[in-house]
Amino acid sequence: MTTSAMPLGQAINAGLRRALEDDPKVLLMGEDIGKLGGVFRVTQGLQKDFGDHRVIDTPLAESGIIGTAIGLAMRGYRPVCEIQFDGFIYPAFDQIVSQVAKIHYRTRGDVKLPITIRVPFGGGIGAVEHHSESPEAYFAHTAGLRVVACSNAADANLMIRQAIRSDDPVMFFEPKRRYWDKTEVDVDTALDSFALHRARILRAGSDVTLVTYGPLVATALAAARVAEEEGTSIEVIDLRSISPIDFDTIEESVRRTGRLVVAHEAPVFFGPGAELAARITERCFYQLEAPVLRVGGFDIPYPPSKLEEHYLPDVDRILAAVDRTRAED
Amino acid sequence: MVRRVTGTETRVSDDALQLIRESGERIHDDTFTALVEDIGPAQLRQLYQDLVVVRRIDAEATALQRQGQVALWAPLLGQEAAQVGSAHALLGQDYVFPSYREHGVAYCRGADPATLLQQWRGSAPSSWVPSEIGMAAPAIVVGAQALHATGYALGMKLDGAEGATIVYFGDGATSQGDISEAFTFAASWHVPVVFFCQNNQWAISEPVRVQSPVPLAERGVGFGVPGIRVDGNDVLAVLAATRFALAQARSGGGPTLIEAVTYRMGPHTTSDDPNRYRDKAELDGWRIKDPIERVRLLLEREGLLDDEQAAAVARAADEVAAKLREGCKTTPDPLPESLFDHVYAEPHPLISEQRTALAAHLASFDAPLEGSSR
Numbered sequence: 001m002t003t004s005a006m007p008l009g010q011a012i013n014a015g016l017r018r019a020l021e022d023d024p025k026v027l028l029m030g031e032d033i034g035k036l037g038g039v040f041r042v043t044q045g046l047q048k049d050f051g052d053h054r055v056i057d058t059p060l061a062e063s064g065i066i067g068t069a070i071g072l073a074m075r076g077y078r079p080v081c082e083i084q085f086d087g088f089i090y091p092a093f094d095q096i097v098s099q100v101a102k103i104h105y106r107t108r109g110d111v112k113l114p115i116t117i118r119v120p121f122g123g124g125i126g127a128v129e130h131h132s133e134s135p136e137a138y139f140a141h142t143a144g145l146r147v148v149a150c151s152n153a154a155d156a157n158l159m160i161r162q163a164i165r166s167d168d169p170v171m172f173f174e175p176k177r178r179y180w181d182k183t184e185v186d187v188d189t190a191l192d193s194f195a196l197h198r199a200r201i202l203r204a205g206s207d208v209t210l211v212t213y214g215p216l217v218a219t220a221l222a223a224a225r226v227a228e229e230e231g232t233s234i235e236v237i238d239l240r241s242i243s244p245i246d247f248d249t250i251e252e253s254v255r256r257t258g259r260l261v262v263a264h265e266a267p268v269f270f271g272p273g274a275e276l277a278a279r280i281t282e283r284c285f286y287q288l289e290a291p292v293l294r295v296g297g298f299d300i301p302y303p304p305s306k307l308e309e310h311y312l313p314d315v316d317r318i319l320a321a322v323d324r325t326r327a328e329d
Numbered sequence: 330m331v332r333r334v335t336g337t338e339t340r341v342s343d344d345a346l347q348l349i350r351e352s353g354e355r356i357h358d359d360t361f362t363a364l365v366e367d368i369g370p371a372q373l374r375q376l377y378q379d380l381v382v383v384r385r386i387d388a389e390a391t392a393l394q395r396q397g398q399v400a401l402w403a404p405l406l407g408q409e410a411a412q413v414g415s416a417h418a419l420l421g422q423d424y425v426f427p428s429y430r431e432h433g434v435a436y437c438r439g440a441d442p443a444t445l446l447q448q449w450r451g452s453a454p455s456s457w458v459p460s461e462i463g464m465a466a467p468a469i470v471v472g473a474q475a476l477h478a479t480g481y482a483l484g485m486k487l488d489g490a491e492g493a494t495i496v497y498f499g500d501g502a503t504s505q506g507d508i509s510e511a512f513t514f515a516a517s518w519h520v521p522v523v524f525f526c527q528n529n530q531w532a533i534s535e536p537v538r539v540q541s542p543v544p545l546a547e548r549g550v551g552f553g554v555p556g557i558r559v560d561g562n563d564v565l566a567v568l569a570a571t572r573f574a575l576a577q578a579r580s581g582g583g584p585t586l587i588e589a590v591t592y593r594m595g596p597h598t599t600s601d602d603p604n605r606y607r608d609k610a611e612l613d614g615w616r617i618k619d620p621i622e623r624v625r626l627l628l629e630r631e632g633l634l635d636d637e638q639a640a641a642v643a644r645a646a647d648e649v650a651a652k653l654r655e656g657c658k659t660t661p662d663p664l665p666e667s668l669f670d671h672v673y674a675e676p677h678p679l680i681s682e683q684r685t686a687l688a689a690h691l692a693s694f695d696a697p698l699e700g701s702s703r
Contacts, residue, residue, distance in 0.1 A: 053487055058514070059510075059513050059514055059517050061510045061513060061514070063476065063506060063507055063510055064476055064479075064507075064510035064511070064513065064514045066476075067473065067475075067476020067477060067479070067480065067507060067510065067511070068476050068477075068479050068480030068483060068514050069480060070476065070477045070480055071426075071476065071477040071478060071479060071480020071481035071482070071483070071484065071494075072480040072481065072483060072484045073480075074424075074459075074465070074477065074480075074481050074484075075480070075481050075484025075485065075488070076484065077484055077487075079480075091506075094470060094473065094507075095473065095476065095507075098470050098473065099468070099470070099473055099477070103466070104671055104672075104673070104674055105454060105671050105672050106454045106455050106466045107454075107455060107458070107459055107466050107671075108453065108454065108455070108458075108670065108671050109670070109671040109674070110458050110459050110460050111459055111460075111465075111466075112674050143672050144672055144673065146673075166675060167674035167675055168673045168674050168675055197678075243679075244677055244678050244679050
């Protein structure tokens with residue numbers, strides 16, 4: 001086993017490289033992913049090493065990228081599509097929701113679509129409009145898709161390989177403001193070492209369960225450290241998968257803590273937190289000491305960057321919710 | 330008028346390619362006649378039979394809709410030659426991406442008439458098994474399938490395969506962004522795909538002029554996709570044009586757009602009423618361009634259809650019609666548990682949970698009520 005400290009973006013690059021090496025049917029396709037290596041450099045060097053027939057710079061049209069990936073998958077390929085930014089995925093919405101998600105069902109299992117759709121998502125990078133969104137709930141609401149979000153380099157490396165191996169289509173959300181955060185990564189980690197759709201307890205705690213995913217996992221861990229100094233023990237769970245959701249791991253935690261806070265950058269209204277609140281309330285009604293609280297983006301368009309610090313949940317807003325569940329506000 | 334576009338000989342003209350006149354006379358074309366030289370008496374009779382059978386399938390399905398056996402049908406009446414002619418140009422290794430009206434193509438690809446109505450009856454999400462006949466499930470979202478055909482064609486090119494793809498769509502679909510994107514991707518990648526547009530003049534109630542002020546065959550030119558305009562009611566011309574485009578595709582010549590000029594003699598679907606938006610005179614004008622009658626006249630003119638052969642064609646249509654009716658009426662309703670089949674290829678906890686919950690809910694109606702004397 002060889003581990004090395006690696007930024008999250010580079011860990012995905014290493015995972016893509018491994019997938020390209022292991023399976024000749026794996027193809028990467030997207031805008032600017034070849035010589036440029038993608039606007040976030042996640043595919044850097046891959047076209048040079050694998051050729052422009054396996055790392056394909058596509059015309060600039062998102063519906064076209066996903067629609068042609070469907071045809072390639074029908075032909076036996078495993079396309080990995082890059083959508084350049086979260087807010088640019090909507091031109092491909094019909095192909096994803098009406099075609100990618102439903103063709104296996106429509107053909108009664110005759111046609112499998114092992115397509116991975118990579119989406120850098122979330123804010124915090126000071127970008128202009130359409131470059132900071134969190135659209136995961138749209139896709140979690142669609143049967144036939146699997147939806148995951150990585151939060152650290154080690155998971156990113158493992159999860160991208162698992163997503164590509166899946167015979168189902170996977171929406172793979174990458175926390176763009178964490179692309180440069182480093183953790184120890186073992187690029188030889190066995191694919192079945194930790195299931196793609198399992199939640200992971202990152203920090204044990206006894207007072208409140210705090211569930212989040214993607215870019216807010218680091219924020220949640222920071223909040224837990226602050227809370228500890230104040231005498232509150234927070235259990236932090238990285239959800240990792242938004243569809244399906246590993247309710248068992250969360251239920252087990254909430255049965256111990258009696259309190260649940262869910263945080264995400266996506267708007268709270270009809271966001272993933274709503275599903276978690278409903279389900280955990282069903283499962284843990286008699287163990288809950290307080291209502292499940294949600295912390296998320298406001299129900300407004302993503303704001304100009306000078307305002308995003310007020311839009312994005314931070315340590316203080318998360319801790320305010322934690323305090324409310326403990327009736328300390 | 331024959332034009333050169335991106336190095337490919339291209340026919341774009343108001344006078345669509347024709348090899349059989351409405352009267353049944355043959356027309357010689359310097360480029361295209363040679364492409365159907367192998368169509369002798371037996372092959373011509375086979376084309377005629379398929380045209381008749383396909384029209385019969387359509388008539389039976391329409392009747393079954395009126396009888397309440399299927400919920401909806403999208404008739405192809407008038408478009409038989411466009412479908413049969415193009416389908417006969419295809420080989421086994423080719424792959425078809427249809428819209429929802431290509432019943433005639435499906436029949437020619439070998440779809441079982443007994444299962445052809447499953448989708449329309451509501452007993453299955455689609456009717457045939459794609460891998461068995463090399464034909465995707467119909468795309469109902471208009472134009473979406475053109476991108477699938479383009480991607481599949483890229484896969485064929487990467488594989489070094491012999492085949493090509495053909496995608497069917499209508500005049501209305503040419504306004505969809507996915508069609509333009511498919512032209513863009515196909516031209517950029519130079520992949521073996523044939524864009525086969527059946528211009529049946531009407532997108533439900535909108536005449537083709539709402540979609541385009543220029544002939545649809547010209548719509549691809551600016552993308553680098555040369556076009557051919559063909560009389561879609563002339564089965565030989567359609568066969569020749571499709572063979573031409575497929576040969577281009579297979580030999581590395583890239584994509585071609587074929588506009589098959591035809592007419593939707595019936596409604597958009599059985600829920601539609603074309604009397605509200607189009608004139609009877611227009612329909613009568615197209616009636617004399619009937620795609621089957623001109624082949625019958627050609628066969629008669631050349632003495633290729635005696636009474637016995639004509640009877641064999643009628644019998645073939647009767648047999649397919651019987652299979653279609655019987656298959657439709659005897660298709661059992663799917664079981665409730667099948668709701669959850671194939672949503673995902675791999676196990677999924679939410680689906681398992683809901684499958685179990687529905688089964689328990691349904692079983693609760695079977696269990697006798699405790700203490701009940703009923």
